[in-house]
Structure formats: structure tokens, C-alpha cells
Amino acid sequence: MAGKVKYACDIEKSVLINNFEKRGWVSASADEDWNFYWSSVQTTRNIFSIENGYRLQDDQVINHFPNHYELTRKDLMVKNLKRYRKDLEKEGNPVSERDEEGRYKYLDFIPVTFLLPADYNLFVEEFRKNPNSTWIMKPTGKARGIGIFLINKLSQLKKWSRDSKTNSFAAPSGKDAYVISRYIDNPLLIGGKKFDLRLYVLVTSYRPLKCYMYRLGFCRFCTVKYTSSTSELDNMFIHLTNVSIQKHGDEYNNVHGGKWTIKNMRLFLEGTRGKEVTDKLFDDINWLTVHSLKAVSGVMANDRHCFECYGYDIIIDNNLKPWLIEVNASPSLTSTTAADRIMKYNLINDSLNIVMPNGELPDVRWNKVPPKEALGNYDLLYDEDLAQADILERDTKSRLGLSVGSRGRDTKSSFTGRPPPTTWK
Ligand SMILES: Nc1ncnc2c1ncn2[C@@H]1O[C@H](COP(=O)(O)OP(=O)(O)OP(=O)(O)O)[C@@H](O)[C@H]1O
Numbered sequence: 001m002a003g004k005v006k007y008a009c010d011i012e013k014s015v016l017i018n019n020f021e022k023r024g025w026v027s028a029s030a031d032e033d034w035n036f037y038w039s040s041v042q043t044t045r046n047i048f049s050i051e052n053g054y055r056l057q058d059d060q061v062i063n064h065f066p067n068h069y070e071l072t073r074k075d076l077m078v079k080n081l082k083r084y085r086k087d088l089e090k091e092g093n094p095v096s097e098r099d100e101e102g103r104y105k106y107l108d109f110i111p112v113t114f115l116l117p118a119d120y121n122l123f124v125e126e127f128r129k130n131p132n133s134t135w136i137m138k139p140t141g142k143a144r145g146i147g148i149f150l151i152n153k154l155s156q157l158k159k160w161s162r163d164s165k166t167n168s169f170a171a172p173s174g175k176d177a178y179v180i181s182r183y184i185d186n187p188l189l190i191g192g193k194k195f196d197l198r199l200y201v202l203v204t205s206y207r208p209l210k211c212y213m214y215r216l217g218f219c220r221f222c223t224v225k226y227t228s229s230t231s232e233l234d235n236m237f238i239h240l241t242n243v244s245i246q247k248h249g250d251e252y253n254n255v256h257g258g259k260w261t262i263k264n265m266r267l268f269l270e271g272t273r274g275k276e277v278t279d280k281l282f283d284d285i286n287w288l289t290v291h292s293l294k295a296v297s298g299v300m301a302n303d304r305h306c307f308e309c310y311g312y313d314i315i316i317d318n319n320l321k322p323w324l325i326e327v328n329a330s331p332s333l334t335s336t337t338a339a340d341r342i343m344k345y346n347l348i349n350d351s352l353n354i355v356m357p358n359g360e361l362p363d364v365r366w367n368k369v370p371p372k373e374a375l376g377n378y379d380l381l382y383d384e385d386l387a388q389a390d391i392l393e394r395d396t397k398s399r400l401g402l403s404v405g406s407r408g409r410d411t412k413s414s415f416t417g418r419p420p421p422t423t424w425k
Pocket residue numbers: 111136138142143144145146148181182183184185196239240241242313315325326328
């Protein structure tokens with residue numbers, strides 16, 4: 001089969017094409033019999049639409065799940081996560097425990113968020129509890145920081161609603177809907193500047209969940225020093241870390257592109273805050289990633305021809321607590337620096353090595369467990385099959401009166417200090 005894979009591609013990026021050609025794959029158009037398709041989200045949706053009636057063949061692999069938006073649309077992600085927490089609570093799962101103030105002890109990792117216009121009254125109620133707080137308004141259907149603004153007074157929201165040409169508050173749903181989230185106003189600063197993390201997470205299956213975390217993520221810095229001063233709330237160079245915004249700033253640096261590797265950030269934190277809390281931070285990030293995926297695993301159309309490489313956006317606050325801001329279905333493959341290009345080439349290379357082992361189409365019976373050597377810069381984050389096997393082993397051992405220790409062979413992280421994975425849904 002090697003050398004015969006036919007690929008189609010909607011996105012003309014050298015980091016993709018070079019990787020396909022290196023494997024000896026040949027280009028095919030989207031209408032031909034392709035085997036591997038790196039498609040836009042729109043194409044995937046069209047392919048899987050009911051009207052189309054198309055079914056992928058055994059020898060076809062595509063880079064999105066049909067209803068990826070359950071995770072990647074801001075409003076749906078929030079909705080799914082809220083439902084997941086409630087479901088766990090109903091079944092009495094210790095993962096859903098709350099503290100004295102009623103906050104989830106282990107699942108409080110997205111900023112409090114409301115959908116507008118639907119949850120307007122709930123938002124007002126929350127706002128009044130803490131009238132000095134700042135909130136961030138984001139259109140659900142846009143990206144690259146477009147349409148985002150900060151507010152700290154209810155009157156600003158009312159004015160916006162009145163002025164809004166689209167009359168968003170009148171629209172019950174659709175692309176003009178917004179989410180409003182509590183603004184993380186105490187971000188961890190480095191050199192006085194706010195940054196967020198861009199991490200890549202590969203999912204090859206939702207049921208059972210199999211996911212991988214990429215080691216070469218990066219931080220994206222703002223170009224202007226952070227202040228929570230209300231007079232600067234509309235200065236996006238202070239508050240929004242999107243490269244698409246920052247590159248228009250006077251202080252933007254073309255050489256490093258305002259980016260720092262996760263590895264450097266980790267070293268910096270170990271040096272300034274200590275190794276233990278830094279390890280805990282990364283453990284927390286792995287934990288929130290797995291639970292964000294588990295929150296949608298029940299609703300995701302788990303077509304076995306699909307995989308997805310998501311871009312996770314995370315903000316760390318000054319207490320070293322990570323907050324999940326957003327998950328992107330088509331993380332940018334544009335390179336702003338030389339280091340960026342190499343990293344993104346490797347990202348695609350390592351992703352392809354997992355989903356197309358040896359550059360070939362996997363056998364239909366393949367259980368999507370690549371050998372360790374094939375993982376490259378990915379680490380296995382969670383494999384539900386292995387977790388289940390661990391539960392069985394624990395049960396058997398405890399019945400036989402043997403010592404019950406986790407083999408710790410499967411997941412990247414031990415998720416210290418939290419209920420063990422055996423209690424996860
Ligand atoms: N709750 C929040 N607290 C603090 N900062 C936030 C919050 N939500 C978003 N931001 C900032 O705003 C930026 C843009 O937000 P977000 O990623 O949700 O929007 P987007 O326009 O869809 O961006 P993208 O192009 O990454 O999809 C984030 O990168 C982050 O810097």
C-alpha cells in the first residue's frame with residue numbers, strides 16, 4: 001500500500017503538502033477516490049450531511065469528526081461541560097464533588113459563562129453578586145479575536161444590545177449569539193505581560209476515548225504590559241493574546257513572534273515558583289483536557305474514519321490555576337517564525353504517524369493503539385481501554401487479596417490529589 005495513498009487537501013500549506021509528499025502520497029481531488037483528506041470543517045460537515053448520504057469507505061480517513069462543533073463552538077462546549085458535571089453529580093461520582101462555597105472541586109476549569117441572549121437574566125443575577133467584576137463578550141461563531149470586548153458595567157451591555165445592528169438580543173440563537181465569561185483578571189504574567197497557552201491535542205477515538213498531548217505547545221504573549229485598570233479595558237494589545245491581534249501592535253516582534261515554547265515556560269516556572277507547583281499545573285492541564293473530551297464523548301459522532309488535532313487555548317492565573325478558554329478545530333497552520341514552521345511541520349508529521357501508521361492506511365480492525373516509537377512528540381494522555389483494563393485488574397486483585405497498585409503504564413499523568421481515574425465516568 002505504501003506510496004499509493006491518495007490525499008486531498010483543502011488547505012494549501014507547505015507543512016501539510018511536504019508531509020504528504022514525503023510519504024510518497026499522491027494528490028487527488030476532493031471528488032476523486034481519496035484515501036486521506038485534510039479538509040476544512042465545512043467540507044467535513046458537507047461530507048457527513050444527511051442530504052449528502054455519503055458514507056466513508058474502509059480506506060478513507062478524514063481530519064475532523066462530523067459534529068466537532070460540540071467541543072469547538074464556545075457556547076456548545078460550555079453547555080456540554082455543564083451537562084457532564086450534572087450527570088456525574090447525579091450518579092454520585094466523586095469527581096463532581098463541590099467545596100463549601102458550592103464550587104466544583106475538580107471540574108471548575110472554565111470561567112463562569114452564560115449564553116446570550118438566552119441566559120441574560122442568569123447573567124445579571126451573577127453580575128450583581130459581584131458588581132466590580134469584569135466580563136468578556138465573545139461572538140460564538142467568530143475567531144481571531146473578532147467582535148470581542150470587555151465590560152465591567154451592566155449599562156455597557158445594555159447599550160451594546162441597543163446599538164447592535166444585528167439586534168443580537170432578539171435573536172434566539174444562530175451565528176449572532178454571544179457568550180459572556182468571567183474575565184480572568186489575575187493572569188500569570190511573565191515580564192509583566194499576559195499570555196495564553198496553545199496546546200495541541202490529538203483525538204483518534206471518542207468511544208473509547210483515546211487522546212494524545214503534544215509536548216511542543218507554546219505561549220502567546222501580549223505586546224503591552226498588563227494592567228487591570230478599567231481605563232484600559234478596551235486596549236486589546238493588553239487583554240487579547242491572539243496573534244492576529246498582536247501582530248498589528250507597534251511592539252510586535254517578527255523574530256520571536258511573541259511566542260515562547262512551553263518547555264521554556266516550564267523551566268521559568270520551576271525556577272520562580274518551584275518544581276512541585278509547576279508539576280501540579282501541568283497535571284491540572286492534562287486533567288482538564290481529558291475531562292473536556294469526556295464531556296463531549298457521549299454526543300460526538302464517533303466515526304472510526306475520523307481523527308482530530310485540536311488547538312487548546314488555556315490561560316493560567318496568578319495562583320497557577322489553568323482555565324480552559326477555547327478549543328479550536330482548525331488550529332492555524334500558518335507559521336509566523338522559522339521555529340513555528342519547524343514545530344508545525346513536526347506536529348503534522350507526528351499526527352500522521354499516529355493516524356496513518358507507516359504512512360499507510362490502517363487495517364479496518366486496527367484498534368488505534370500505535371506503538372510507543374510512533375508517538376514522536378506526543379504523549380498518550382488517556383486511553384479508556386487501558387483505564388478499563390486497570391479497573392478490572394484492581395477488582396481482581398482486591399478480590400484475591402493482593403495489593404492494589406496502579407500500574408501507571410497508560411496515562412501520561414497520575415492526576416495527583418484527585419479521585420483516581422477508576423471513578424471516572
Ligand atoms: N475568560 C477570559 N479571561 C481572560 N482572557 C480571555 C478570556 N476569554 C478569552 N480571553 C482572551 O481573549 C482571547 C480570544 O478569546 P478566544 O480564543 O475565546 O476567541 P477567538 O476570537 O475565538 O480566538 P481564536 O482565534 O483563538 O479562536 C484569548 O486568547 C484570551 O487571550
